[in-house]
Amino acid sequence: MSGFQSPRGLRDLLEPLASAHGWAIDRAWAAADAAGYARIELPIAEESGLFERAVGGTSDIVAKELYRLEPRGDDAVSLALRPEATAGAVRAYIQHGMRSQPQPVRLVTVAHLFRYDRPQKGRYRQFTQFDLEAIGDGGPGIDLEVIELGAAYLRNLGLSDVQVHLNSVGCSACRPAYVESLRAYFTPAMHELSEVDQSRLTANPLRLLDSKDPAVIKRVADAPLITDHLCGDCAAHHAAVMAGLATIGVTVLAAPRLVRGLDYYTRTAWEYLLPGEQGQQGALGGGGRYDGLVELLGGPATPAIGFAIGIDRVVLALEERGLLPVRAVGATIVVAGIEPDSVADRVAIASQLRTAGSSARADVSSRKIGRQLESAVRDGARAVIIVEPDGRLTLRDLVKASQAEPAERSEVIAAALRLVQNEG
């Protein structure tokens, strides 16, 4: 087969996956609506510099995964496809003066994101995140609200065993000292480390904590924990969050070695995981506090927190567990006809049924009536209306396999609607 195909890592969503994605997204909006979050739709591209500043120029997301757009015409700045949603949300917060709204500003969006990465199951170059942000409140209470919202969303979808793995990554006052102690711990064993881990030791020792190397994992077990090195404020905040979540009843596991990929996180950091899942599919989402980001992007010093949950991975997990909702794709009523030249009537009648609130479609073929009935049955239709040669209509109940006598149009349409609506 020659010709075009979808580019690597970019996929078509066909039924039933297309409906499942839409459903998961609808549920995300609804969950946030119910908690009083304001919807925000953000552009799919931003200035490249926004991401470089927010995410960190040396991070993989910017250094090698950013889709940069070719500059066009008189564009003054270079654009990039968004690799994450938080930077844009914070940019919007600053740009629209949301600091003058009651704090925190609660925002929700569903964002299609792009990262130039090697595709794998559950990981695509275009993917979708349910993104929730609360900007302007530094207390542990908002942490509880946000963490719980994400957990409840996943649980209510049917992923009842979702776990929250929680950690604190400290702040600019205490993290640097911890990083140094970590470096000091691993440096004596440097020659035993793999090439990858050696470079991590110099560039970002925190990453050693989730190394896959068995030897390193063993050594990590005795490594200093950040939760033992937090400054007083961070420790108090962390303790309050842990205690609060216990009260709320969210399943929380202390994860003192959890590190997150984006540079801007401070203090509270967490992930939503499914136990038993290996590899990429298990991590459904994650979040964290980013108390320095608003200021970093040019706004006033403002604490904030948010999470991102991967819709693609949620749908994958639901699919593997057989929890995908089934949505009937076919119409409830099919309008068939004996004579081929009745198609216009059929289309008109189907439209009338839809206007009245039913789902209906015309059979626009010139096939024999037997074929039309057969295809209606296979489409899962509840009833068929047959246009007779004399223009009158016959209502056929496909479940009872019974059929009324031909009658006038308005009468039959009313009867069809009654039949369908009686069953909800």
Place this chain on the structure above:
RNA sequence: GUGGCCAUCGUUCAAUGGUUAGGACCGCGGUUUGUGGAGCCGCAGAUGAGGGUUCAAUUCCCUCUGGCCACCCCA
């Protein structure tokens, strides 16, 4: 970006260094001329792309493209 496995009709599976690459499902048509998921009959539909080896390649080799797995990283 690194390493590995893989690639046949829309789907799912066969087969082969040598005439027309086979089945099932799906689709379309027929089943004697207007009423149901079955049955029967028929039709359509594929070796991902490009090179190479060979008398001959879908089969062997290379490149590309895409999928999957591990790593990197992350959702």
